[in-house]
Amino acid sequence: MKVAHILRKYDPAAWGGTETAVLRLTEGLRAENIDSVVYCPRSAAAAPDPFQAIGCPVKRYRSFLPVAGLSQASREQLIAWGGNLMSLDLPVRLLAEPGLEVIHTHALNRLAGAARLAARLRRIPLAITIHGGALDLPETVKERLTAPLEGGFEWGKMFGFLLRSRQVLAEADAVFTCNPREADLLREKYPRQRVEVVPHAVPAATYERDHRAAARQAFPQLAGREPLLVMGRLEAVKNQVWLVDQLPEILRRHPRVLAVLAGSTTDSGYEQELRRRIGATVPADSVLLTGGLAPQSPEVIGLFQLARALALPSLAETFGLVIIEAWAAGTPVISTRTSGALSLVRDGENGWLFDLDPPAGFHQAVAAALAGGAACERLTASARKLVRERYDVPALGRRMRSLYGELIAARKSGGCP
Secondary structure (H helix, E strand, O other), X not given: OEEEEEOOOOOHHHOOHHHHHHXXXXXXXXXXXXXXXXXXXXXXXXXXXXXXXXXXXXXXXXXXXXXXXXXXXXXXXXXXXXXXXXXXXXXXXXXHOOOOOEEEEOOOHHHHXXXXXXXXXXXXXXXXXXXXXXXXXXXXXXXXXXXXXXXXXXXXXXHHHHHOHHHHHHHOOEEEEOOHHHHXXXXXXXXXXXXXXXXXXXXXXXXXXXXXXXXXXXXXXXXXXXXXXXXXXXXXXXXXXXXXXXXXXXXXXXXXXXXXXXXXXXXXXXXXXXXXXXXXXXXXXXXXXXXXXXXXXXXXXXXXXXXXXXXXXXOOOOOOHHHHHHHHOOOOEEEEXXXXXXXXXOEOOOEEEEOOOOOXXXXXHHHHHHHOHHHHHHHHHHHHHHHHHHOEHHHHXXXXXXXXXXXXXXXXXXXXX
């Protein structure tokens, strides 16, 4: 079997959760003797390519953002956050790809429409995975995603009409989502569609190996400190600013805490605000900004293992891949009550959940994590056991092989739209 995976953006130097999820999916599929090829927009990035490192070909298609009248900064924000890209050669490239049996798009809108066109012409299944949320998004997040469009004219709507981009969720052979809330909303809106909850995965054994020395060598600032890790791109939805605002109270109670904000920048304005807030709120040596890090690198895994807790102050998370990464590394998780976290974390059993306002629950959870002890050990042991049973990469590969096989069989029998 051979599957083409479509990404909306891909720059190894600006790695994100979607890229991690697809990388692990291709690893799981390879173990099931399924070949993958990744299609993504052209990029000038020169960083080492994690997909090619595991033997998965990466092919670049031409893309553009069909919006006039925007500043360069707004265009870059749209592309980084979820801008509705268009590609004229993607369908042609997919039609020419030999041996394809499934097209699996990890992007929506016009790119999904282009994938749909190629799948229909080839008479093979089209699968869609929703990574960042389609229906399950808070209004504040939707507003942030569309804010860069203000003042611009979107002239690409004609492409969306021709490609039936607004119908792709209804017309795909299956839609995969990683959280039950999104699945329920999709089933309500598209009652005839096949919707499957397929959680992301982590290579559990890799995260159980001791990589703490690599993290200490890369970041000597960790010495003698109690790291509180926030792993995620620097952007408003991840809400690192909120955590920085809590640092004075955290440091008052726990003066050895070091806030480690690990992730690349996808919003330069937000990074500037974050740095300004750090300078105005806490001593500079109480925060470590690591910048972008290679996925699954010893430094990343070591950061998870050294952290006294992973803090996730996000405004929205459809899954929260970093939650299961932290669990696999044996690290407690403290997360806001996003739909993704609610589908994973049982408060007080395998992690802690909190509300942003008031923040008292967050501070209580931080105190419990830093205190450690038998109760914390039971919590992390329960979480690690859950990863081995449900969220290990081989389990994902087996599940997806079965789903792909069912879609291929249904398409051949004429049972798909």
